[in-house]
Amino acid sequence: MQIKTLEEYKTAYQKSVDAPEDFWAEIASEFLWTKKWDKVLDWNFTGPKINWFINGKLNITENCIDRHLEKNGNNTAFIWEPNEPGDKNRTITYKELSEEVNRLANVLKSFNIKKGDRVCIYMPMIPEAVYAMLACARVGAIHSVVFGGFSAQSIQDRINDSQCKVVLTSDGAYRGNKQLPMKVTVDDAVKNCPSITNVLVYKRTGEKVNMQSGRDFDWETECKKQSVDCKAEIMDSEDPLFILYTSGSTGKPKGVVHSCGGFMVYTAYSFQNVFQYQPHELYWCTADVGWITGHSYITYGPLLSGATSIIFEGVPNYPDSGRFWQVVDKHNVNIFYTAPTAIRALEAAGLDFVKPYKLDSLRVLGSVGEPINEEAWQWYHKNIGKEKCPIVDTWWQTETGGILISPLANITALKPGFATLPLPGVQPILVDEKGKEILGNGVEGNLCIKFPWPSIIRTTYGDHERCRTTYFATYPNLYFTGDGCRRDEDGYYRITGRVDDVINVSGHRIGTAEVESAINEQVDVVESAVVGYPHDIKGQGLYAFCIVPKTTKTNEQIKKEINDCVNKIIGAIAKPDKIQIVSGLPKTRSGKIMRRILRKVAEGELTNLGDTSTLLDPSVVEEIIKGRV
Numbered sequence: 105m106q107i108k109t110l111e112e113y114k115t116a117y118q119k120s121v122d123a124p125e126d127f128w129a130e131i132a133s134e135f136l137w138t139k140k141w142d143k144v145l146d147w148n149f150t151g152p153k154i155n156w157f158i159n160g161k162l163n164i165t166e167n168c169i170d171r172h173l174e175k176n177g178n179n180t181a182f183i184w185e186p187n188e189p190g191d192k193n194r195t196i197t198y199k200e201l202s203e204e205v206n207r208l209a210n211v212l213k214s215f216n217i218k219k220g221d222r223v224c225i226y227m228p229m230i231p232e233a234v235y236a237m238l239a240c241a242r243v244g245a246i247h248s249v250v251f252g253g254f255s256a257q258s259i260q261d262r263i264n265d266s267q268c269k270v271v272l273t274s275d276g277a278y279r280g281n282k283q284l285p286m287k288v289t290v291d292d293a294v295k296n297c298p299s300i301t302n303v304l305v306y307k308r309t310g311e312k313v314n315m316q317s318g319r320d321f322d323w324e325t326e327c328k329k330q331s332v333d334c335k336a337e338i339m340d341s342e343d344p345l346f347i348l349y350t351s352g353s354t355g356k357p358k359g360v361v362h363s364c365g366g367f368m369v370y371t372a373y374s375f376q377n378v379f380q381y382q383p384h385e386l387y388w389c390t391a392d393v394g395w396i397t398g399h400s401y402i403t404y405g406p407l408l409s410g411a412t413s414i415i416f417e418g419v420p421n422y423p424d425s426g427r428f429w430q431v432v433d434k435h436n437v438n439i440f441y442t443a444p445t446a447i448r449a450l451e452a453a454g455l456d457f458v459k460p461y462k463l464d465s466l467r468v469l470g471s472v473g474e475p476i477n478e479e480a481w482q483w484y485h486k487n488i489g490k491e492k493c494p495i496v497d498t499w500w501q502t503e504t505g506g507i508l509i510s511p512l513a514n515i516t517a518l519k520p521g522f523a524t525l526p527l528p529g530v531q532p533i534l535v536d537e538k539g540k541e542i543l544g545n546g547v548e549g550n551l552c553i554k555f556p557w558p559s560i561i562r563t564t565y566g567d568h569e570r571c572r573t574t575y576f577a578t579y580p581n582l583y584f585t586g587d588g589c590r591r592d593e594d595g596y597y598r599i600t601g602r603v604d605d606v607i608n609v610s611g612h613r614i615g616t617a618e619v620e621s622a623i624n625e626q627v628d629v630v631e632s633a634v635v636g637y638p639h640d641i642k643g644q645g646l647y648a649f650c651i652v653p654k655t656t657k658t659n660e661q662i663k664k665e666i667n668d669c670v671n672k673i674i675g676a677i678a679k680p681d682k683i684q685i686v687s688g689l690p691k692t693r694s695g696k697i698m699r700r701i702l703r704k705v706a707e708g709e710l711t712n713l714g715d716t717s718t719l720l721d722p723s724v725v726e727e728i729i730k731g732r733v
């Protein structure tokens with residue numbers, strides 16, 4: 105399945121367009137299926153209804169684990185690097201992984217978890233987080249991982265939306281110089297989650313936690329009671345594998361659903377081709393398992409490929425900004441995959457944190473999550489890759505399940521800031537506002553995909569119509585990504601950023617509507633509008649305009665309360681970087697907020713605000729400009 109040359113890429117790409125079913129059948133044949141599919145693909149984007157490997161039966165964990173045991177059981181699956189550099193690493197072989205996952209799968213069964221049940225995972229970056237995902241998949245349960253930085257309210261909303269029965273968590277977590285009270289947060293969340301019957305708690309920090317008798321159980325004690333064998337549940341190719349919540353322009357986060365067969369085939373294929381992983385190499389993706397990057401390229405893609413990966417508990421700047429590079433040298437990492445926001449932060453910290461390290465084991469560098477600006481690209485290329493490592497700028501989304509546009513390492517000619525070319529099986533097109541295809545090169549438009557690939561979103565949990573309207577209704581018969589994109593003279597793709605009301609802060613997707621509704625919970629705020637503005641480190645920052653009528657509180661007090669509200673309702677990642685208290689917002693006569701104007705103010709572009717003649721009260725704009733923070 106691994107492409108080796110540009111010629112092979114071109115041939116594979118052409119075949120994937122001319123005969124997509126044959127193309128994917130050949131790749132899918134490399135996996136272990138309990139029963140082979142009857143038909144490769146059945147699809148329409150109007151429903152949408154997308155089925156891959158129809159009536160194929162499998163269990164993804166047999167492909168992630170069991171398949172490797174006979175020949176490579178003693179190979180290392182994971183090296184765990186803890187938060188404190190001085191603490192002991194853990195090394196987990198495929199055989200050990202198998203035992204740990206099976207024991208945990210049996211614990212889930214003892215909690216009466218069955219195929220199709222939903223399980224919430226709220227964990228630090230420890231190997232047990234990966235075991236948790238795989239144990240769910242082993243018994244056919246659908247995992248819903250919630251990022252460890254989200255608030256109790258966010259966990260609660262996600263649990264209730266998909267009616268999870270069990271939560272897998274830890275007592276606490278270490279993240280840099282912080283200790284997070286995971287179990288306390290879960291306790292707070294599940295108070296209002298009647299569907300939860302059990303909570304399993306891994307001891308990570310050893311802090312004292314409340315254990316509710318009959319509901320809460322200790323992870324290790326329960327696992328010790330169980331056998332290291334657990335028969336894999338036979339799943340249909342289209343059975344859901346997991347739900348992952350993600351923010352959009354409107355309403356609460358949606359539960360993006362991925363299915364077993366297609367997700368398996370595509371994550372393995374994309375992992376092996378983009379990074380050009382070679383046997384015995386060491387791969388490190390610095391993402392958290394709470395995001396799609398962790399799902400596809402820490403857990404599934406690498407394990408399906410029999411790879412050895414690092415699981416890193418810490419953060420880039422603890423104990424200092426040389427931590428990533430220290431880990432690279434310590435373990436001799438060959439492939440390193442991180443986000444532009446981390447690169448920019450480490451660049452800002454200065455080269456003194458890079459110089460002590462050799463970094464000579466590195467072969468491939470990766471970038472994901474947001475557009476990488478040319479300066480950061482060059483810094484990464486020169487100082488980390490020593491001008492010899494290709495940078496794969498991988499564009500994709502929670503909904504796409506895997507990387508769709510990216511160079512293949514050492515195969516595709518690079519261009520800084522460009523995700524370059526689509527992977528085989530991916531057919532991007534650019535359209536104008538009306539949905540008309542923009543042909544040719546040297547053009548810019550909204551990025552859509554016109555043909556399904558195996559790991560495309562299947563539905564949004566519990567609300568298929570929302571899936572249709574969000575992704576498949578803007579332009580008929582196209583999957584709409586929400587991103588703007590340029591195709592240059594060479595046919596290379598450069599993602600320019602979101603064209604909807606989603607803001608990409610440090611590579612995290614934040615919906616403005618969600619933040620506004622959290623801000624509005626502060627008692628003095630009557631209305632708010634949140635927009636993005638360029639931020640040196642985060643890529644984009646959040647700028648909140650909040651209407652506060654008469655109050656006895658100081659602005660500082662109100663701003664603090666607004667931040668507290670957002671922290672409590674969503675989590676620290678959504679706290680506004682700037683808050684401006686205003687007496688009104690620029691609205692049209694029909695009451696629509698003119699975000700275009702707010703964006704310009706937030707960006708500091710004050711001279712050319714465009715047409716303001718349709719505003720109900722143009723004087724509001726003057727006030728906003730004067731009070732800019």
Ligand code: PRX
Pocket residue numbers: 350396397471472473474475476497498499500501502503523585586587599600601602608611612613
């Ligand atoms: O705007 C694009 C940006 O991140 C969005 C997807 O966010 P999420 O679902 O959280 O997944 C992030 C990890 C895959 C996209 O719509 N994005 C992601 N990768 C890139 C990117 N923008 C530019 N270049 C990228 N390489």
